[in-house]
Amino acid sequence: MSRLSLWQQFIYYYVHNGSYVLEQFNRTFLISIYGVLFAAIIGIPVGIFISRNGHLGDFVVEIANFIQTIPSLALLSIVMIGLGLGVMTVIVTVTLYSLLPIIKNTYTGMSNVNKNVIDSGKGMGMTKLQLLYMVRLPLSMSVIIAGLKNALVIAIGITSIGSFVGAGGLGDIIIRGTNATNGSAIILAGALPTALMAILADVILNFLQKILQPKGLKKAN
């Protein structure tokens, strides 16, 4: 096997372990998605809530910022102390990391909605809830999605590292490669799909962001 070129080895690995790679790909993807989803479930309402209160908003963003500055491996280890080895630890870590871009973007998007438009909605007799889903959310949707996109790309990176705490995923393949002698091809076999996934996530969410951008606003720019 060592006679083969790197590229040939790479193909060889895929031919023989194709379904395994696919399985790990799915796993990484799902872990990242779950992490971001939980972060969104927490972060979007928090962002909406703090957008009504400037001081609280700054404080919360400050906390999220602080979490972000902890190196991912350190945070993983800290969470592991609490939750032990396994997939939950990675999902929680991803969630923690995703909070910042999601909260920050929701907060920014919400507070940047034209005050005049909100005032006019209120003046026409919208309830707070109607104001939220008819005016404030649609008008900050693209900024919020940009936050989700950032979160997802970060999440994929963290999930790969997460294999160290036994969560599996594409990171597992990379770790195998590093343990094997002459494992470059195996490392590549794990790293390439990881990179591809991050790029795809970015492209797909960019597209989504464009679709969900309210029509009336596109022409304005």
Place this chain on the structure above:
Amino acid sequence: MVEKVPAVEFRDVSKIYPKMKNAAVKHISFKIEKGDFCCLIGTSGSGKTTLMRMINRMNSVTKGEVLVDGKNVKSFNPVNLRRHIGYVIQNNGLMPHMTIRENIILVPKLLKWPKDKLAGEAQKLIKMAELPESYLDRYPTELSGGQQQRIGVVRALAANQNLILMDEPFGALDPITRESLQNLIQNLQVRLGKTIVFVTHDMDEALKLATKVVVLHDGQLIQVGTPDQILHHPANDYVKSLIGEERLSEAKYETVKVKNVMLTNPTKIDLGASLTDALTMMKEHRVDTLLVVDNGDHLKGYISIDDLQRNYPKASSVSDILITKLGTVGPEEYLRDNFSRIMSRNKSYIPVTDSDKKLVGIVTRASLVNVVYEKIWGDKSRLQNTSEKEAK
């Protein structure tokens, strides 16, 4: 008889914004009757918006009471109240992410009108705004500023609200567009019988549109009145400066009354006096005619030196040569309405009589000259001013 309930009433209303020391509006009381076109006018920061937004509870009332249809606004559910009061916000406030159609029918939709009624309403309103129906599917940014403001105005009419608040709806528009929008809203108001509260800082606009003008300054109520009252009896210099010199002097000329220019000591003679007395009086006062009154000062006619000379030996009393045919004017009549009548008579003056036919004065041709002089002189100085400005 049922007493008429005003559409809006302010009772000693003050507003202090949170964390502010000074009140934004102070002790304001006045009424807006149903069908009124009420203009709130004042310089920037005088509290117009603040005052108006208390009507639909967009601002809370710190002190006093605001009543809508005779009921304290605090007794209404704010959301419901706002849905039943049209509101055109300062700078139009159209929803940028909604089409014109969605924008127009927003309030009816909030009120859960049936779908088919909504479609009809959108078409009715776009017609009212004098814009083509195809615009319904455009977005606000695809309309010009003036067109957006038209939509903003008709949007406030969408749910058949009887009371409509407009906060400088025609700000920042060229004069021609502005005028066409003013006509639009005036027509709608007259035709549909709405009550409109209209904020502006343009006195011309207020005087043109309003049936009632409310002048605010520094949060205080300065004057409430019809445009005529404001124009002719401005309460103080602030109101005068809002009206502007030009408009004021024009109004002054427009409203000069006969009593303002008449001479109050006409040479008159008693009906029973002798012709000798008459002649003496004419000589003394250097006049060729005398007005004749009875002992109650009622004007009976006049005598002239002509007739006196011709009839002197035969007649002896003033009443013998009295000419009763003569035109008079009342002291409360406007000079502008009688100007040509006075000037065209070949007599040099016209007697002024009150409602009892009592002689109270005369208007001479000379006094008219003064009025004309003042007007033209005023015009001239204004012309000079403008040409000086242009020269600079």
